[in-house]
Amino acid sequence: MKSLAKAGAAFLMLALVISVPAITPVTATETGEIRIGYTAPFSGAAAEFGSNGWLGIRLALEEINKKGIPIGGKLHKIRIFKYDSVCTPDEGVLNVHKMVTEDKVVAILGDHCSTVCSVIAPLCDQYQIPGITIECAVDSVTKPGHEFYFRMRPTVKMMIPAFMPKVFKTFDARTAAFLVVNDEYGKIFTETVKNELEWRDVKIVARETFERESNEYWPQLARIYRTTPDLLFYVGTASEGATMLKQARELGMMPRTKFIGSEEMGEMELPVRAGKDAVEGTYAISLWGKVPHEFSKRVKDSFHKPMHYAIIFGYDAMHVLAGAIETAQSLDPVKIKDALKKTDYRGIEGHIRFKNFDGYKNQSKFTPSMIRWKNGKRMYLDILLDWEQ
Numbered sequence: 248m249k250s251l252a253k254a255g256a257a258f259l260m261l262a263l264v265i266s267v268p269a270i271t272p273v274t275a276t277e278t279g280e281i282r283i284g285y286t287a288p289f290s291g292a293a294a295e296f297g298s299n300g301w302l303g304i305r306l307a308l309e310e311i312n313k314k315g316i317p318i319g320g321k322l323h324k325i326r327i328f329k330y331d332s333v334c335t336p337d338e339g340v341l342n343v344h345k346m347v348t349e350d351k352v353v354a355i356l357g358d359h360c361s362t363v364c365s366v367i368a369p370l371c372d373q374y375q376i377p378g379i380t381i382e383c384a385v386d387s388v389t390k391p392g393h394e395f396y397f398r399m400r401p402t403v404k405m406m407i408p409a410f411m412p413k414v415f416k417t418f419d420a421r422t423a424a425f426l427v428v429n430d431e432y433g434k435i436f437t438e439t440v441k442n443e444l445e446w447r448d449v450k451i452v453a454r455e456t457f458e459r460e461s462n463e464y465w466p467q468l469a470r471i472y473r474t475t476p477d478l479l480f481y482v483g484t485a486s487e488g489a490t491m492l493k494q495a496r497e498l499g500m501m502p503r504t505k506f507i508g509s510e511e512m513g514e515m516e517l518p519v520r521a522g523k524d525a526v527e528g529t530y531a532i533s534l535w536g537k538v539p540h541e542f543s544k545r546v547k548d549s550f551h552k553p554m555h556y557a558i559i560f561g562y563d564a565m566h567v568l569a570g571a572i573e574t575a576q577s578l579d580p581v582k583i584k585d586a587l588k589k590t591d592y593r594g595i596e597g598h599i600r601f602k603n604f605d606g607y608k609n610q611s612k613f614t615p616s617m618i619r620w621k622n623g624k625r626m627y628l629d630i631l632l633d634w635e636q
Contacts, residue, residue, distance in 0.1 A: 281316065281572060284346030285329040286339055286357035286367065287381065292460040292484050293334040295516055296359040296557045300381050301329065302550050303561025304356065311569045318576055325569065328352060332363050339363035343370045352376065353578045356564050359557065361385040361432050368396040377584040379568060381560045382534075384510075385431050392608025395584050399563060399599050399611045400534060403435050406510075406615045410532045411443040413617045413628060417530075418505055420477040424453035426467055426491060427482035427509075436482045436509060452476050457483070464491050465498075472500050482509040489521035496525050510534050513618045513625065515553030523623030535559050536616035536627045538595055556596070563594035 285304065287297030308325060315322030328350040330342040339358050346352045355371065355378040358364050364383035371378040372393045379397045380388060386402045401409075414420075423444050427433035433456060441451060452474035455467035468491070471479060479500070481491055488508055495501060506529040508517075513533035518526045534556045542562075543554055571586040572578070588609070592599045597613030604610070617628040 279321070279323060281323050281325045281578060282350055282352045283325055283327050283568065284343070284350060284352040284355040284357070285327050286332045286342040286346070286355065286363070287329065287359050288334040288363075289329075289331040291333045291335075292486065293360055295485060295514075295555070296382065297331070299552075299555040299557035300357075300359060300561035302546070302552070302555075303558040303563075304565045306545065306549065306558075307562045307565035307569070311565065316569055316573050318573070318578065325565075332358050332360065334358075334360040334363060336362050336366045339367050340370065343367050343374070347374050347376055353580050354378065354568055354572070354583055356561075356568065357381055358383065361388060362430065364388045364396075365431075368393045371395040375584075376580045377568075377571075377587055379564050379587070381564055382557060385435055386607075387431075389610040390607045392603075392610065394608070395580075397587055397601050397609040397611075399567065399594070399596065400560065401612055401615065402607075402610070403432070404439050405612060406532060407436070407439040407443060409614050410617060411440070414478070414507065414530075415447055417617075417628075418478060420449055420505075422450045422452045422474070422476045423478040423480065424451070424455070424471045424474060424476035424504075425480050425482075426455045426457070426464065426471060427480070428484075428487070429456040429458055433482045436480070440480055449478075457487070459483075459487075461487065462490050464494050468495055468498055468500065471504075472498050476504055479504050479506050480508075481506060481512065483511065485511050485514055485516035486520055488512045489517055489525070492517075492521045492525040492529065502528055505530065507531065510556065510615070513616075514555050515625070516555065518620065518623045519553070523620075526620040526623070528620065530617060530619050533616040533618045533625075533627075535596055536618075542595060559595045563592070563596050563599065566594070567592050567599060 287300050288294055289297040312324040315324055328346055332339040332342055355376060359381050361383040364380045365387055368388055372395050377395050382400055384403045386404050389398045425437050427437050453471045508531035510532050513531035546554055567590055571583050575582040575586040588601055590601055599611045601609045601611055619626040
């Protein structure tokens with residue numbers, strides 16, 4: 248079914264592109280505004296990412312629009328056109344089509360879901376509209392990549408080799424298991440970690456998967472429990488991870504087995520959903536470690552919500568795009584794309600520069616962190632790695 252869904256999305260994307268005439272972007276003199284599109288999951292299992300990404304974009308917009316962006320001697324403000332992708336490729340394709348043909352955007356932010364990013368990246372090339380993914384993780388989004396599509400965060404295959412040395416230093420593990428979502432993200436995470444484990448002679452004793460939006464993990468956890476692994480790597484959304492941890496606690500898997508989660512399990516949404524007792528002593532890879540106190544306070548005061556990496560990524564992405572538009576001194580999407588390639592921005596998430604390297608195109612690179620949950624709080628364990636390394 249998945250292959251049919253992908254084929255359907257690809258066909259829809261091709262049909263839309265073929266049927267659309269050349270797009271003329273709205274110029275500064277026509278509207279006095281800069282139109283930006285945002286496609287993200289605002290509903291469904293991945294809604295936490297779109298809703299939090301939007302909060303980050305809003306914070307950045309407050310700063311950007313307060314000053315305005317000077318183009319040709321005239322100040323302009325950004326207007327966002329946002330649509331729900333529901334984390335599905337077909338909706339992502341339709342969103343991009345509408346933003347470009349009806350809203351006349353000059354650039355696009357999104358998506359958050361790798362399956363969606365994989366189909367809208369070639370659309371950006373077809374329409375010649377620059378796009379920045381907020382957080383899609385699979386390699387195929389930028390490898391071999393697309394001329395008009397950019398990614399700030401490291402891919403799974405870039406993060407894991409930087410993250411695993413900290414795991415091996417923290418644990419004297421001999422066996423490991425996996426419980427991951429049954430999609431491309433889960434598969435790539437598993438294979439990349441598996442390669443690192445086998446290099447260190449750690450035996451894989453169980454590999455289990457689940458379908459998106461599942462809420463029963465008892466069968467998979469029971470099978471894993473019988474293998475008594477030292478480590479269990481789990482991958483999914485925070486809501487899925489929270490349920491896994493609660494059920495694992497009831498089975499008595501902890502503290503014997505150390506749970507290490509994907510980046511989603513390093514967010515405050517996890518203890519909010521699972522309770523601090525369920526997450527106690529678990530670990531996660533994290534796309535952020537420490538953030539400036541003023542930014543944390545602003546998030547808390549503005550939204551009464553805990554920090555989330557999608558807030559950070561949305562904030563940085565909006566600033567990166569605004570900076571490129573100002574550098575381009577134009578609302579011509581091709582000129583904005585060219586300016587994005589020259590980005591050198593010190594963001595909250597890290598040092599953002601888009602490079603072509605090792606088969607990647609328009610890809611940034613920075614090092615993930617490792618966190619441990621203690622008393623319902625994130626304990627930040629640093630990993631240092633320079634760009635050149």
